[in-house]
Amino acid sequence: MRTHESLEIPPRFGCHLNLIQQKPAPSTVLLGLLIPGTGHWMTGRGGAGAVWFVVITVVSLLGWTLVGPSFYVTFGTTYPFGGRNIGIPLAVPELANFIETFLVYNMLARPVPEAPVPSGAAIGYFLTAAGGILNMISVADAHFRSRVGAQADGRKSPAIAALLAWLVPGAGHYYLGRRGKAALGAGALLITFAIGVFLTHGTSPQRDRDLYFWSGEVLLGLPAALANVLNFGRRIRQDLPLAEMGLLFTTVSGLLNVLFILDAYSSAERDAIAPAAEPAAAANPTTPTAVA
Amino acid sequence: MERSLLVHCLAFLYLCIVVSLSLSCYREENVPRILRETARRSFKFAAFIGLLAAATYGLVRFFVDR
Incomplete structure (x- = not known):
């Protein structure tokens, strides 16, 4: 009888599906994209999730501190819609860290039309983007761990x-x-x-x-x-x-x-x-x- | 040939090679094979876009500029 384990999958199409032990968990992706670290927490790796959460939050907050209200000015003033600004969807890749970005964006959403771009904004914008990219990587890691369990440790x-x-x-x-x-x-x-x-x-x-x-x-x-x-x-x-x-x-x-x-x-x-x-x-x- | 056009053509060819190289590197471990694939893909890519540009240019000249 031809079992699943005996199927040969070409390496270039990859993924060695026959060696994966557990079913993938889509919820780890959805939750992780909303709040950093929750994907790991869902898979029983609370410690790793806490580390990811702290690192991503600290990096993002440091970036937003350096950027200041100019973050809102950059994204908010150009795209008015019904009296409200909808510039936040343009904050790519920060949106991969959705909840934190949404909260900070609304905290900074004050009428500061002449907010100057501070000197640390170049580093700040890189750090806020790093928060989003790090969260994407953490979500991918959580999904990977949920599939392979302790095999990859x-x-x-x-x-x-x-x-x-x-x-x-x-x-x-x-x-x-x-x-x-x-x-x-x-x-x-x-x-x-x-x-x-x-x-x-x-x-x-x-x-x-x-x-x-x-x-x-x-x-x-x-x-x-x-x-x-x-x-x-x-x-x-x-x-x-x-x-x-x-x-x-x-x-x-x-x-x-x-x-x-x-x-x-x-x-x-x-x-x-x-x-x-x-x-x-x-x-x-x-x-x-x-x-x- | 106008210098600006030449520069743009060279830039385009360079981008064809870089894009093809990156596409060839994706999930392919053998580096010599990557280089062969790059040469083949960049040639086809540049030839296709070049033909498309030439056809567009010809159509524009024929219908608009005459």
Whole structure:
């Protein structure tokens, strides 16, 4: 009789479904996206959930403190709707940390039309975005743990791989030992980003000026944050004929990093699950392995 | 050829290569294979968009500028 365990799944379509022990829990995703850490709490990992909650909340609050009321001004004043501002849906990627973002947005929603952008806003916006991205990673981690249980404990964490891949392009693959792909990713994306910054004469996307471009650029992680901090408040004093191309380059480099983040995460996930079959294969060399 | 057009064409070709490289890297572990895939995809990608742009340009010139 052909059992589920005997089915061979091509590794490139991945996921080693035959090795997954438990049913995925969608509620971990839904709750985790609303409140940080609740996904882990749902899967019986209250300690890990508390750590995620504290880290994400502290990072986000620190960012909002640095940004101040200009966060509301950036998102609130341009899009009035029936007397109320609906700018908050544009706060990407903060919306991945929904409840905290919603609460802070409404706390800052005071009529401060001339709120100046503080000097720490470049770091602040990066930190608020980091809160949303960290929460997405924590939700993915909670969902992964809910599926595999304790099987993946002690192995390289997909969440850490994804976090490193976001912070520094290629670092996630380097952490997993895939040096060639790490070099390719880091080279391609960092060179593209550097060309973009060069074409805009150092005036890389700032959130209060290039809202949509910035949301893509921030996905490149620390290089984008560094460029934002170094170029914060820089005034354009000459005609920049290739500025739009520069914005495109910086944004595309950030968006393409999503592919590397996802790839690092799924590679780590496969690594975390697959080695469980190795001892049996090592004991019996004639047994064909599932992974080519 | 106008310098600005040349720069834009080169930028476009570069973006084709980078996008193709990233797509090839996604869930593919073999680095030499990634490079071969990149060359194949970027060529097809650039050729497709180039043909599309040429056709659009031709149609615009034919119907609008004549």
